[in-house]
Amino acid sequence: MAAELHVELVAADRQVWSGEATLVVARTTSGDIGVMPGHQPLLGVLESGPVTIRTSEGGTVVAAVHGGFISFADNKLSLLAEIAELSDEIDVQRTERELERAKAEGDAAAERRADVRLRAAAAR
Amino acid sequence: MGAQLRVYKRRIRSVSATKKITKAMEMIAASRVVKAQRKVAASTPYATELTRAVTAVGTGSNTKHSLTTEAENPVRAAVLLLTSDRGLAGAFNSNAIKAAEQLTERLEREGKQVDTYIVGRRGVAHYNFRERKIAESFTGFTDEPSYADAKKVAAPLIEAIEKETAEGGVDELHIVFTEFVSMMTQTALDARLLPLRLDEVAAEAAPKGEILPLYDFEPSAEDVLDALLPRYVESRIYNALLQSAASKHAATRRAMKSATDNAGELINTLSRLANAARQAEITQEISEIVGGASALADATAGSDR
Numbered sequence: 001m002a003a004e005l006h007v008e009l010v011a012a013d014r015q016v017w018s019g020e021a022t023l024v025v026a027r028t029t030s031g032d033i034g035v036m037p038g039h040q041p042l043l044g045v046l047e048s049g050p051v052t053i054r055t056s057e058g059g060t061v062v063a064a065v066h067g068g069f070i071s072f073a074d075n076k077l078s079l080l081a082e083i084a085e086l087s088d089e090i091d092v093q094r095t096e097r098e099l100e101r102a103k104a105e106g107d108a109a110a111e112r113r114a115d116v117r118l119r120a121a122a123a124r
Numbered sequence: 125m126g127a128q129l130r131v132y133k134r135r136i137r138s139v140s141a142t143k144k145i146t147k148a149m150e151m152i153a154a155s156r157v158v159k160a161q162r163k164v165a166a167s168t169p170y171a172t173e174l175t176r177a178v179t180a181v182g183t184g185s186n187t188k189h190s191l192t193t194e195a196e197n198p199v200r201a202a203v204l205l206l207t208s209d210r211g212l213a214g215a216f217n218s219n220a221i222k223a224a225e226q227l228t229e230r231l232e233r234e235g236k237q238v239d240t241y242i243v244g245r246r247g248v249a250h251y252n253f254r255e256r257k258i259a260e261s262f263t264g265f266t267d268e269p270s271y272a273d274a275k276k277v278a279a280p281l282i283e284a285i286e287k288e289t290a291e292g293g294v295d296e297l298h299i300v301f302t303e304f305v306s307m308m309t310q311t312a313l314d315a316r317l318l319p320l321r322l323d324e325v326a327a328e329a330a331p332k333g334e335i336l337p338l339y340d341f342e343p344s345a346e347d348v349l350d351a352l353l354p355r356y357v358e359s360r361i362y363n364a365l366l367q368s369a370a371s372k373h374a375a376t377r378r379a380m381k382s383a384t385d386n387a388g389e390l391i392n393t394l395s396r397l398a399n400a401a402r403q404a405e406i407t408q409e410i411s412e413i414v415g416g417a418s419a420l421a422d423a424t425a426g427s428d429r
Contacts, residue, residue, distance in 0.1 A: 010169045012271040012362060030343040043180055044342030045351045069352065071177050073337040078173045082271065082355070 003037040004056050005075045009063060011084040017061060023054040024077055026070050033070070041073040048112060050087075050120040051079060062087040064120035066113055083113075090121040126405045132398035136391055143387035149212070150380035153373045156267070157307065160370035163268075164304065167366060171359050178356050180339050181349045182320065194319050198295035200237045202259070202284055203227060203314075204277070204361070206301040206368040207247030208266045216302060216310070216375035217246040220368075223312040224300040231298070239284070239294060243277060243365070259284075269369055274362035281361075282354045285318055295319075297357070301364040302371035308378075310371035317360055320353070 007024060009017040025034045027049035035042065048066040055061060068081030095117045102110035205224040207217045224247075228238045239259040242248050248261045260280050265273040287293025297318040302310050341348045 008169065008173070010173060012167065012170050012274075012359065013163065014166045015169050028342050029347070033342065041337035041339045042342060043177055043339040043348055045348055069174075069177055069348075069355075070342075071173065071180070071339075073180075073339070078176075080170060080173050080177070080355075082275075 005035070005037045005039075005072075005077050007053055007077045007079070009051070009053070009065075009079045009084055010081070012082050016063060016081075016084045017053070017086060020056040021053045021061075021077075022056055023052075024079075025052040026065070026079065027051075028070065035070070035072050035077055037075055039072055043071045044069065046070055046079070046081065048116050050116060051084075062120045064090065064113075064117045066116065085117065085120070087120045090117050092118065092121050095121065126401065129398055129401045129405060132394055132401055136394045136398065139387050139390050139394065143384055143391065146380045146383040146387060150377055150384055153377035153380060156373040157370055157377060160268075160366060160373055161304070164363070164366045164370055167271075167359075167363055171363055174352070174356055174359050178320070178352055180337075181341070181345055181352060195289065195295040198236055199289055200239065200292075200294045201231050201296040201298060202239045202241060202281055202294040203231070204241045204281060204297070204299045205243070205247050206266075206299070206364055207242065207244035207250075208368070208372040209245040209263055210267075211246060212379060213372050213375040214379040216372055217244070217250075219312040220300060220302050221247060221250050223314055227298060227300060227314045231296075236296070241277075241281060243368075266365070266369060266372065269362070269365035271358075271362055274358050274365055277365070278354070278358040278361050282357055299361065299364055301368045302375075304367045304370040304374065307374055310374055317357055318353075320356075 003022060004020045005022070005024070007017070007019060007021045008015065023034060023036050025032060027033075027047045028044040029047055030044075033042075033044065046065060046068045048064075051063050051065045053061040053063070063084050063086050065079065065081040066083040068079065068084070071078045071080070095114050099111060099114035099118065102108075102114055203224060205220060207220050211217065224240070228240070231238050240251065240257070241259050242251060242261045243263070244266045245263045248258065248263060251258050262273070262277050281297055284292075284294045285297055289295055296316060298314055298316050300312065300314045302312045304310055
């Protein structure tokens, strides 16, 4: 059996990414977790952070995920996020501006969001 | 031109202008229905996965949570009514309001106090006019609701349900919205969001008697449920908002189509009347000329004699 798992990355209003992968690394509230094919059924709460998906073609997909859940069963992994963006969709310059603005206004949540986006964009 | 004919011509002109407007509104609504339907479809994967996850925690663990357990004797219920900001949608808003009123009546008969939360200016106007109390209202986004709007609506509701009943919290959360069945059919219905009926949710998530795996919860079942349920409510409200928007556009399209048809009919009738009036005028003129000519002829004939 090919060691693959099916990944669905869905945001509240759209499906962001779906495909086969060999490894998915995401950040839960109790730390980073790596899921490989055949993992035991899992349901966890995600922190906002970058999610790394190693696809079966050997590529890497990075997405910025802001809050949500990870659920894995029957070799099917679902990442549910209220907001999720693939690293290619992130506009670095705009995010940097957002980060500066968030820092200036002392908006911790916005600062964290922008930071996660930038890290995801840097990892691509 | 005769006065009668002029009046008809003027009315035809004004009805044609109205027809053009309603036709345009019909086409705009038709394109918006498609867009709204697409948004409903796009939000489905998230909703299904979330429902699955909720079922998994609800059935896979013995966790008790305030949002899944029924209160012994519920005293207060929140009703969220979804209407639209703008009218011109046939019976769309009145149907939703009627459904909400029936639900309120039923809940009150069961001895519960009802707090009404309203989305959409139409519903707000209806309740204000009758001087009924509105707990909270939200307006300005019913045509194209976003997930952020759904969160905004859900926040006070979740807060109310988490509060103790004695401190003004609610025990139940009901939602009244218009389900988009098809382009021609939209039905106003009410549903109980909270407390969750897990067996119902389970039937929805795994209709084929599929057995859910035993999950490992990270960090713990309670924490997962704590985080999951508000998201579940938000996603249900988001879905209801989207369906409501799609229904509203479909209702507008239908109303505007019949308005356009009626205007067309009116133009036909008026044109016939205008033709008749014009013909009558011509006939009258001819008979006047003929009458005048024969009077002249009679007069000359008389002078010859």
